[in-house]
Amino acid sequence: MEAAMGLMRRMPPKHTETALSALLSLLPDHSSDLLSQIDQPLQVLCDVDNAKEFILCEYNRDADSYRSPWSNKYHPPLEEGIYPSSELRKLEIEANEIFTVYRDQYYEGGISSVYLWEDDDNEGFVACFLIKKDGSKYAHGKRGYLHEGGWDAIHVIQVGPEVQGMAHYCLTSTIMLSLTTNGDTSGTFNLSGSIRRQMKADLCVEDGHLCNMGKMIEELEGKLRNQLDQVYFGKTKEMVCTLRPPSELLLPMALPEARKP
Amino acid sequence: MEDTEEEVLLSDDQKLDIAKWFLLNSPPGEIQYVAKDLKSLLNDEDVYRRAAAEAFPLYNKSNIICLHFPNRSGEVLVSSFSEISEDEYLDPRTAQVGKVDHVRQICTTMRPATDEELPSPYIEEYRCALDAEISKYVEEAYPKGVFSVYCTNGKDAEDCGSDFELVVVITATRHSPQNFCNGSWVSIWNIEFKDELQTVEVRGKLQVTAHYFEEGNVQLDAKHECRDSTIFQSPDDSADSLMNIIRHHETEYLTSLQASYSNLPDSTFKELRRKLPVTRTLFPWHSTLQFSLTRDLEKELGIEK
Incomplete structure (x- = not known):
């Protein structure tokens, strides 16, 4: 392994x-x-009842079918698939609605799905929040900068049982992304990668699980975006500048005059 | 998942293909690490050895690795331009041929190149002049650059009146596994001297990669191609204008790479996910409960701002 x-x-x-x-x-x-x-790049299916796309993962899969968060039906149809309890399903519906708005505000497009299921091992539940965005100019890129651009976010959060008004939350977030720009003078420029981080917190249940989970996801997702931007992209840029330093970094040195051809 | 997974045993050939795929997809400078992991994963010495024997030569050539001569009298670049046989590579500057152990990535022995392996005196004059000019440029622009100038076409031309082609290969690599960071810059310049038109056509291919893998795996893969031309002159004058062309395009490319990086935070990266929501304030998780009752979330949030 x-x-x-x-x-x-x-x-x-x-x-x-x-x-x-x-x-x-x-x-x-x-x-x-x-x-x-x-983690592998997220796949999407269309929920025929709602004419809406949903995201596939291990957590909404049963045999070869996937459950849509919109209709709660398996695609392709499955007899006796696994479903969340009616209480959890209620929370799942609400989570999907709110997460749609969250996704729209941060991503200006894309697809999101939330799946909930009982966690028998520790008497709580697990939730999986997924976002897939195609930011290329041919899809949901509003500004048309990207020749190709994909962002997949996977947030899996374990919620422990309520103890004296508190619950333990453990969030694991993965971001996978790839972006390519293309230009006559700049050629093809592609950055791609993935990072995964964890965050744990004990929070008061009074605010609602959804509020607690949402805030943690928003915080960690923001941190991951920042790290990709500052640390990961930054390190690759630093590397390029070590290989061939921009002229202003070179020791002042008389450049030979360009002779006429 | 495992209950539905059928146990299919792989044939040796399938294992070999998979092993080769991993080796060939190693980022620059990392094939030995990939090989080590792969070896323990395959647990099959025979398949591993076959995969390595097939994949290493291809990897070494396409990544243009640089190997020292055993007596440290210089180095030889492993590439299709310098290839004499699968394990022999020419260094035109010292007129030596190095024998290469591809899997160990070392040069084991060396010998002087034969006359047939070297260009004619007429071509050598052009090659050597360009070598000298590029040497100045590489020293100035690359802290750890290595380069070589080859004749890839028409090397036996004795006098003016014939076409020939030179190739300039410049590479710079940096491996710093302790900092989880590796990178490479490779530029290949094809230079066609056309006697009839008295022109020199220049085609450049630049490829820059960088890999940062501390608690993650992020890779830069940047490529660029460009063209230029100049007039056919004496060896020294040609070398001078060619060096200036190469310097100009490479400097320009570096500038555009930096521009791509500086566009990231505010334009390109924003296309994927914004730093802050369109409302410019953190998402109002607290108020979502009331909203969900109205079932008209989008509208509500629109008004809220």
């Missing part, structure tokens, strides 16, 4: 899916570990 994770740290992020399926065929005995530790 350690070697598999080592490889995933090095393979080009645009080849994550190929790399994962290669690992799955090499290590069939570790398939559940691999699938839970390596």
Whole structure:
């Protein structure tokens, strides 16, 4: 497993899916570990009843079908699929509605889905908030800067049982992104990658689970975006400037005069 | 998941293909690390050895790795331009041929190049003049740059009246695994001397990669192609104008790379996710309960701002 994770740290992020399926065929005995530790780009299906798209993941999958958060139906239809309790389903409906607004405000487009299910191990529940945005100029890029641009956010949050008005929340967030710009003078410029972080908190249940989860997601998502921008993109830029420093960084040195051709 | 997964045993050939895929997709400078992980994962010495034997030469050539001669008298670039046989590569500057152990990525022995492997004196004059000019430029622009100038076409031309082609390869790499960061810059300049038109056509291909992998995996992959031309002159004058063309395009490309980076925060990255919501305030999670009762969230939030 350690070697598999080592490889995933090095393979080009645009080849994550190929790399994962290669690992799955090499290590069939570790398939559940691999699938839970390596995030893959999110896929989308259309909910025919609502004419609305929803996001697929391990958490809304049963056999080969996926449950839509909009109609609560499996696509393709499935007899006796697993459903959340009616109480959780109520919260799930609400979470989907609010998260749609949240997503619109931060992403100006994209698709979101929220799935909830009972966590039998610790008497609480687990929620998975997903966002997929295609920011290319051909899709939801409002300003037309990106030739290609994808952002997938996966937030899985474990909520413990209520104890004296408090609950323990454990959030694991992953961002996968890729952006490409294209120009005559600048060529193809692609940055892609993924990072994953965790955040834990004990919060008062009085404000509502949704409010608590939402705030944590907003905070961690903002942090991850910042880190990608400042740290990860910054480090690759620093590397470029080490390889070939911009002239202003070079020691002052007499440049040979350009002779006439 | 595992209950539905059928156990399919891979054939050795399938394993070999997968192993080669991983090796060939290693970022610049990281194939040895990938090889180590892959070896322990495959747990099959025979398949690993076959995969390495097939993948390393391809990887070394396409990444243009630089190897020192055993006596440290210089270095040889492993590339399709310098390839004499699968494990022999020419260094035109010292007129030596290095024998390369691809999997260990070292140069094991060296020998003087034969006359047939080197260009004619007429071509060598052009090659050597360009080598000297590029040397000045690389020293000035790249803290750790390595370069070589090859003749890839018409190397036996004895006198003016014939076409020939030179290739300038410049590479700079930086490996700093302790800082979880690697990068490489490769530029390849194809230079066609056309006798009839008395012109020199220049085609450049630049590729810059960087990989940062501390608690994550983020990679830069930037490519650019450009063209230029100049007139066919004496070896020294040609070398001078060619060096200026290369310097000009590479400097311009670096500037555009920096521009791409500085556009990130406010334009390109914003296309994916904004720093703050369109309302410019954090999302009002507290008030969402009332909103959800009205079932008219969007409107409410629109008014709220």
